[in-house]
Amino acid sequence: MRHVQARTDDVLVEYVSRGRRYQVCAARCVLAVPSPVILRIVPDLPQWKKHALRSADFACDASAAFLLDQPAEQVLGRATWRIPVVGKSIIGVVNPGVTLTDEERRRRRGGLIRVYTGQPSALRLEGKSDEAALDILQRDLIELFPAAANSVTDRALARWQFADSPWRPGRAGVAADLAAPAGRLYFCGDFADPAGMEGAMRSAVAVAECLGAESQAGSDVAERAQ
Numbered sequence: 001m002r003h004v005q006a007r008t009d010d011v012l013v014e015y016v017s018r019g020r021r022y023q024v025c026a027a028r029c030v031l032a033v034p035s036p037v038i039l040r041i042v043p044d045l046p047q048w049k050k051h052a053l054r055s056a057d058f059a060c061d062a063s064a065a066f067l068l069d070q071p072a073e074q075v076l077g078r079a080t081w082r083i084p085v086v087g088k089s090i091i092g093v094v095n096p097g098v099t100l101t102d103e104e105r106r107r108r109r110g111g112l113i114r115v116y117t118g119q120p121s122a123l124r125l126e127g128k129s130d131e132a133a134l135d136i137l138q139r140d141l142i143e144l145f146p147a148a149a150n151s152v153t154d155r156a157l158a159r160w161q162f163a164d165s166p167w168r169p170g171r172a173g174v175a176a177d178l179a180a181p182a183g184r185l186y187f188c189g190d191f192a193d194p195a196g197m198e199g200a201m202r203s204a205v206a207v208a209e210c211l212g213a214e215s216q217a218g219s220d221v222a223e224r225a226q
């Protein structure tokens with residue numbers, strides 16, 4: 001999505017797909033993208049909405065996946081999902097396969113461990129190549145869990161510009177404005193409701209309920225004082 005313009009009777013959305021630019025007109029538009037992206041692609045927002053979105057900042061993150069030639073349980077222990085870490089480039093070590101059955105685990109033979117860095121470490125890794133960053137994270141992993149040494153068969157790095165939107169002091173004061181529709185535009189995401197995935201889901205359900213109620217009432221868009 002490149003540009004969204006709310007007009008009197010509809011919303012004009014411009015997007016690019018496979019190198020081609022398209023336009024669609026819609027009665028309403030739900031913006032489920034991070035707040036800095038909304039500010040970039042929707043220039044004509046009312047001031048109260050711009051103010052709220054500007055105060056909803058995001059943290060970046062990096063995560064790495066390490067494939068092992070042994071089950072992750074042999075490194076992290078049984079029934080362990082996530083281990084918090086301090087004093088390293090890593091802030092968390094996860095076994096994403098913790099919910100697999102013993103049968104599924106036997107069939108897969110190997111295992112997978114995922115690590116997260118948090119923002120300060122992700123920023124430090126920004127200037128490094130993926131391979132150099134992976135070397136640092138793998139070294140941390142092996143220092144913490146020596147059983148992982150010589151066990152890594154493959155690895156991959158992901159960098160997340162808008163990983164999550166931390167609810168800092170003051171955010172509650174703009175929470176209602178973050179979640180409120182602005183004319184034909186509706187907003188959801190973790191920036192509009194605290195608690196990561198749960199907040200993103202909850203705010204999306206709230207938008208769906210609001211649209212459903214408006215549709216049932218056959219009403220046009222809700223008015224809001226500017």
Ligand SMILES: Cc1cc2nc3c(=O)[nH]c(=O)nc-3n(C[C@H](O)[C@H](O)[C@H](O)COP(=O)(O)OP(=O)(O)OC[C@H]3O[C@@H](n4cnc5c(N)ncnc54)[C@H](O)[C@@H]3O)c2cc1C
Nearest residue numbers: 001032033037061063160163164189190195196197198200
């Ligand atoms: C590595 C990592 C681990 C995490 N672990 C947890 C956890 O354990 N628990 C938890 O609760 N939360 C966790 N989070 C945070 C959680 O993922 C987010 O809070 C949640 O995904 C936010 O959902 P969302 O729908 O608001 O935004 P997103 O999931 O970020 O979705 C926004 C979407 O908008 C798309 N987009 C961006 N720009 C445009 C554009 N111009 N046009 C069209 N689309 C666009 C993006 O591609 C993306 O798909 C984690 C995040 C990361 C990165």
